[in-house]
Amino acid sequence: MVNIRVKFRRGEEVKFISHLDLMKVFERAIRRARLPIAYSQGFNPHPGMVFGLPLSVGVTSEAEYGDFEITDDSLSMDEFSQRLNAQLPQGLEILAAKPRKSKQNIMATIAASEYIVVAGTQLECSDKSLRSGIAKFLSQADIMVKKKTKSGIKDTNIKDMIYDLTFELQPFGALNIIKFTMLVSAGSKANLKPELLLEALFAMLASDFDIDRIHRSKLYVKTQDELLEPMDTQVL
Numbered sequence: 001m002v003n004i005r006v007k008f009r010r011g012e013e014v015k016f017i018s019h020l021d022l023m024k025v026f027e028r029a030i031r032r033a034r035l036p037i038a039y040s041q042g043f044n045p046h047p048g049m050v051f052g053l054p055l056s057v058g059v060t061s062e063a064e065y066g067d068f069e070i071t072d073d074s075l076s077m078d079e080f081s082q083r084l085n086a087q088l089p090q091g092l093e094i095l096a097a098k099p100r101k102s103k104q105n106i107m108a109t110i111a112a113s114e115y116i117v118v119a120g121t122q123l124e125c126s127d128k129s130l131r132s133g134i135a136k137f138l139s140q141a142d143i144m145v146k147k148k149t150k151s152g153i154k155d156t157n158i159k160d161m162i163y164d165l166t167f168e169l170q171p172f173g174a175l176n177i178i179k180f181t182m183l184v185s186a187g188s189k190a191n192l193k194p195e196l197l198l199e200a201l202f203a204m205l206a207s208d209f210d211i212d213r214i215h216r217s218k219l220y221v222k223t224q225d226e227l228l229e230p231m232d233t234q235v236l
Contacts, residue, residue: 001038001048003100004068004080007231010061013091019054026051026066029087035080036072052106052219052230053113053186056193061216062095063114065106065230100236109230111222112163113186115194116215118179123207125176127169134165137204145200158200161185161192165201177212186219 010022017025027047030037038048048069055061070080077097085094125133137143140159147156164183169176184192194214202209220227221235228235 002070002073002075004070004077005098005100005106005231005236006066006068006081006084006094007096008064008066008092008094010055010059010064011091011093012060014089015058015060015091018057019051022055023049023051025089025092026084029084030068032087033083035083036070036075038069038071050105050107053110053191055216056214059214059216063216063219063229065219067100067105096231098231098236102236106221106230108188109221109235110187110219111185111189112183112220112227113216114181114183114218114220116179116181116217117194117198118177118212119198119209120172120175120177120212121202121207121209122175123202123205123209125169130167130169130178133205134167134201137201138162138165140204143200145196147196158192158197161190162197165197181217 014022014025026049030047030049039045040048050067052065055064068080077099081094081097088094138159142157143159143162144155145158146153147158149156161184162182163185164181166181168179170179171177180194180198182194182197184194184197186192195211198209198211219230221230222228223234
């Protein structure tokens, strides 16, 4: 068996498909490409593939990852990528593929995610006032939000889930367009959606806002208190 980790993008064309639909798309593409994917044992065998942190519907990304298990050790990484790309729909594209020796799959190791979020608000602000507002927001002892969990809505402190938050301000008439870049906790242990962060920020700023688009720009795994990209040699 050979384990392969791939990095791929999800563009505008496929941003409204669910995580389950994404898995079906890859499964069909693998079959059409006649790739030697390994299958699980049992009455209902599944293809040997695991994807990283599921992407919310409506979000684009240039940093999606998947782990694949194949049965042919003579297949090169380039050929695997090319054959799969030839069968994937527009908007899905394999950007890189590398062999993986680690036994931990991508879903189990994701620790942080970087998002670029473009939002509009009628809040009167300048670079200076917005920077001051964000600094005040991040300096709070607790940042409490209503977070949806499997067991219902719970009050959650997201302060420690926010690693970095920067912005670019572009006035547009009576509207201010703000491009936020945020690094937040992600994965099974603690996961913060960018929408929830902005809800908390604008609640403190006492202003409404509308999100125009969300784009995931990076995913990270944590190794010995260091955030590394999933294709880093220290991770693989």
